[in-house]
Structure formats: structure tokens, C-alpha cells
Amino acid sequence: MIKNRILSGVQPTGNLHLGNYLGAIKNFVKLQRDYECYFMLADLHSITVFQDPKQLRENIIETAAVFLACGLDPKKNVIFCQSSVTGHSELAWIFNCVARIGWLNRMTQFKEKAGSNKEKASVGLYSYPTLMAADILLYKATHVPVGEDQKQHLELCRDIAMKFNNDFNCKDFFTLPEPIITKEVARIMSLKDGTKKMSKSDEAEASRINLTDSADDIVQKIKKAKTDNDLIPDTEFKLVDRPEARNLINIFSILNGSTIEKTLKELSGKNFSELKNKLSDVLIKEIVPIGKKIKEFKKDTEAIKRILKIGSEKANIESQKTIKEVHKIIGLSLS
Structure with missing residues (x-):
């Protein structure tokens, strides 16, 4: 049993702001003292809506620089790019086959993000909660720092873990992660409209x-x-x-x-x-x-790339342990 391990991340979509800082990153800095932490740049999640490739590469570097500037220590934590660890995508597909359509239909955040044009939304935007579950369970994280708007996704993650454990008769294989919700960190709202969350996509x-x-x-x-x-x-x-x-x-x-x-x-x-x-x-x-x-930090992008490379290598080693076990459990391994 892994004790006190955290997985969390931030989408590298540019313009990180006060809401990202107070709602997530500042809390990450506190958590690194007491937990084994995996912090990812959630670049696979970011492409659920179109991203300019050149801009995405720049945003990945900038988001990593933000992590470092805010005080995340790459010697204490595993800081990595989600897309650099193939286990995320592989386990997400397996979880797509475990999760039920009815579960995803209940996800309120998809309805909010897709709005009235949900037929034109990407399949990725619809199914990304299963990728989020894979992100967490790949490392058998025991705790996940979440805001109020992410609690439903963590509940889905727990449902997927329980169903997998039950379907394949492997009790307690996947740990059911617990949320870390810091009550005093409320949602930070727009300076122009207090009913809307502060957003990097806001044109204003x-x-x-x-x-x-x-x-x-x-x-x-x-x-x-x-x-x-x-x-x-x-x-x-x-x-x-x-x-x-x-x-x-x-x-x-x-x-x-x-x-x-x-x-x-x-x-x-x-x-x-x-x-x-x-x-x-x-x-x-x-x-x-x-x-x-x-x-x-952005003056030395090569140093940032080295930090991400080292982090990705550590994350890949840990994730492959889970992938190999999953393959054996569900019958994909012939050995």
C-alpha cells in the first residue's frame, strides 16, 4: 500500500492567474511537505479543445516555470508532462471499457463546457473524466487535491476503481483516493463578473x-x-x-x-x-x-526541459508497474 501519495496537475493553456495559484498551486507547495507528490502538466487534457501546436509547446514551458517559481521542488516531487508517460493514455482506454456511458452523462462539467453545442464538442471533452481517473489510479494515489468543481470527477474515479476491482476479482488493487479539499480556498471569481470563475480563456x-x-x-x-x-x-x-x-x-x-x-x-x-x-x-x-x-526560469528553457525529462522518466517507471499488473489482471499479458 502506497502511503500519502498525491497526483494533481494543471493544464498548460497559458495565462495562469490568481485563481490557478490560490485554487491549486499554492496548495501544492504546502502539500509537498507531507506527501509524496506527482505534479503533471496535463497537456493531454488541454487538447480536448484545439490548441495551436507552437503555443502549446510554449505554454508547457511557461507552466513548468510557474510550478518552479511558486516553490515546487523538483528534487522532492515528480514534475512531468502527462503526454510523456504512455501509461496515462493506455489506462484511460482500459477505463473507457470499464466506465459506463450513464456515468459520463451525469458529469455536469461537460454540460457546462460544451454548452448548447455539445454535438460539436470533441469526444475527448466528453470522456476526459476517464483519463483523469487513469491519471490518478496509474500511480495508486491515495489523495487528490480538488476544488468543489472537481469533486464529481473524483467520485467517478472511485466508481471506476471499485468496478475494476469487482469485475476482475482483485479486491483493493486500485486504492480509492480521498479528496483533499481546503475549505478556505474557495473558487476565485472574475474581477468583472462575480458569478463566473476567473478564467484564462476570458477575452477580458x-x-x-x-x-x-x-x-x-x-x-x-x-x-x-x-x-x-x-x-x-x-x-x-x-x-x-x-x-x-x-x-x-x-x-x-x-x-x-x-x-x-x-x-x-x-x-x-x-x-x-x-x-x-x-x-x-x-x-x-x-x-x-x-x-x-x-x-x-524561462530564460533557461533547456533546464526546464531537463527537469521535465527526469520527472517523466520517474513517472514512467512507476506507471509501468501498474500497467503490467493491469495487463496480467485483465488477460492482456500472456506471461
Whole structure:
């Protein structure tokens, strides 16, 4: 039994932002102290929608630079490209034959991403939860850090693991991974629309704080961030119908290592202009140094490629143990 192993990843689609950082990468940095961690650049997941090949290659390098700049240690963790480890695709196909269509039909994220044109969506976008299950179970990860919007996919992963174990009478072969959900890391919403998640695909540059933004960029974006005309309230309940206000207060609280309740106690009755000034200051302190490190790491792309190559080799060795066992269990191995 593998103890305390984590698998997680980020799609290399460019423009990594504050939501990616607070929702995932900052948490990765904390988790590396206590877990054996496999962190992948989920490039196979990224191509469920069309990616320009040249841009994808650049995004892979940049995302790896972000990992390093934020504090992920390649000596402690296995940092690798998903596509460099063939076991991900191979196990995903096997899981396509284990999972049921009805299970995938219940996946709400596909419905959200495909929208009204689901008939034109790629098969990959529809079936990528089985690839996600393969990513996790390939390394027999015991824990997976997930946001609220990914919990359903982890439940599907557990369903696939249980069905495989039952179908092939191999009790406990695949570990049922447990979610790690950090409650204080809520979804970071758009600076322009508090009902929508901060997104790198949003055409409005001012809707997000990029990890490469300068101090001036941050000040201007926060200054123009949408709020409302009311003062900062004294209780969280009074933020229920004020999504933009709640979003800024939430971001400020997380960056300060505090809670919304404590922030409201400190700032209740004040104008949002005061919160915006304070938020700009803490963002500059947190984000600008990361942006500078990203630029430094990107100056030596060969060093980044070496780190990814070493990580991929380690991941491949571990993944092939699982693939060989799976082949034997399901009858694909003649030895």
C-alpha cells in the first residue's frame, strides 16, 4: 500500500492567474511537505479543445516555470508532462471499457463546457473524466487535491476503481483516493463578473490577475474591479447577493491567511476603495516576486526541459508497474 501519495496537475493553456495559484498551486507547495507528490502538466487534457501546436509547446514551458517559481521542488516531487508517460493514455482506454456511458452523462462539467453545442464538442471533452481517473489510479494515489468543481470527477474515479476491482476479482488493487479539499480556498471569481470563475480563456484581460502581471497592472485591474455602491458589511450573510463584493473580500482574506469573518470585522462600514488599496498591496507582495521568478526560469528553457525529462522518466517507471499488473489482471499479458 502506497502511503500519502498525491497526483494533481494543471493544464498548460497559458495565462495562469490568481485563481490557478490560490485554487491549486499554492496548495501544492504546502502539500509537498507531507506527501509524496506527482505534479503533471496535463497537456493531454488541454487538447480536448484545439490548441495551436507552437503555443502549446510554449505554454508547457511557461507552466513548468510557474510550478518552479511558486516553490515546487523538483528534487522532492515528480514534475512531468502527462503526454510523456504512455501509461496515462493506455489506462484511460482500459477505463473507457470499464466506465459506463450513464456515468459520463451525469458529469455536469461537460454540460457546462460544451454548452448548447455539445454535438460539436470533441469526444475527448466528453470522456476526459476517464483519463483523469487513469491519471490518478496509474500511480495508486491515495489523495487528490480538488476544488468543489472537481469533486464529481473524483467520485467517478472511485466508481471506476471499485468496478475494476469487482469485475476482475482483485479486491483493493486500485486504492480509492480521498479528496483533499481546503475549505478556505474557495473558487476565485472574475474581477468583472462575480458569478463566473476567473478564467484564462476570458477575452477580458482585466477579468483576472495573471501571475506575470506587474505592480502597475495589478493596481489598475483591482482599481477597475467591479463592486457595488454599498459599504463593506459586518457579516458574511450580507454578502449573499453581492458576488463581486464577496469575491474581493474572499481574495483579500485568503492572501492574508485570514477568514472572511475576520476581514469583515476589520473593514465593516468602510468603502470598497479602501479594501481595493489594501488588496492591491497584498497582491503585489505575493504575485510580483513570482512573476519575476517565472521570467528568470524561462530564460533557461533547456533546464526546464531537463527537469521535465527526469520527472517523466520517474513517472514512467512507476506507471509501468501498474500497467503490467493491469495487463496480467485483465488477460492482456500472456506471461
